[in-house]
Amino acid sequence: MSKLRVGTTSLAGCFGCHMSFLDMDERIVGLLEHIEFTRSPINDIKHCEPCDIGLIEGGLCNADNVHVLQEFRENCKILIAVGACAINGGVPAMRNHFTLKQCLEEAFIDGIGVDNPHIPNDVEIPLLLSKVHPIHEVVKVDYYLPGCPPPADAFVKILTDLLEGREPSLPNEMLHYD
Template sequence: MKKITIATDWLDGCSGCHMSILDMDERLVELIKMGVELNATPITDFKEPTEEVDIGILEGAVSTDHHIEVVKNMRNKCKILVAIGDCAVFGGIVTMRNYFPVEELLRRGYIETESTVDGKIPTSPEIGKHTKLVKAVNQIVKVDFYIPGCPPRADAIYYVLRELVEGRKPLLVGDLLRYD
């Protein structure tokens, strides 16, 4: 049986989409029995795909130059790219930042809050520099499939992954697009 490799990563968001992946519960085992191998995920703590993968999954919006690198790297290393969750698909709630200058938001969030003592805006190569605007993944690279929702239902994620693993194109309709 040929292994189907999957890598996931998250950008700017709450990690709720990865919680929905975990909510697939025993269906994760079913996918593994179908030949799925998790190459890189926050669950395995590998920071990026170590090699080419069949399916790449991105959660979260693009809001730093580091995120742009992560998105381009995932696109280059995967055959099929899936944007999962409203932040990756549409930009989500994170795009509310687009109404204000980045410097103003950072100053307010890290220096001027009522509870902050000796505030400092964090800087780190791991965080990266904030982009002027927050964007959805497809505004940076080509996305092959979308799983909307905040967070998306585990049933929808499982359906899309199963269809892709079995060589079919998923079509999300009906109850798979219902949010509880």
């Protein structure tokens, strides 16, 4: 049997979910007998290819996040929202309490210790969305893996379930939002 192809990305996240994924330690060796990574920060491949499973960490805070998410959805048979930020916006969504202008001025104009105050406007910088959104508000999500981050065991569980053709499920002790 050919290996399942898995793509991963971090949008408006902190890469903590990816770190937790790697926290499965040596179990990743066994897992790699059955899966191979396509686009992922783990192998630094930058372009999406058709794959079986996409793991999305982080919510949507800028235009590039939306573009990458849509590219993943088009290429992945199964899309999994990984972690609090992908599921409900998480910590980045705390900025939704303020206007974008307030956030930018606090960070780049009025913040303590800011040198040469100005709001960055290089064309290379993706435009920020006015609010942070969870990913299911933009694309269809097939499964959710909650946690901040989800424990390594939960990654192993959901991937093993999918590899063995079962509907993924989490035991109670792996269900946490923090």
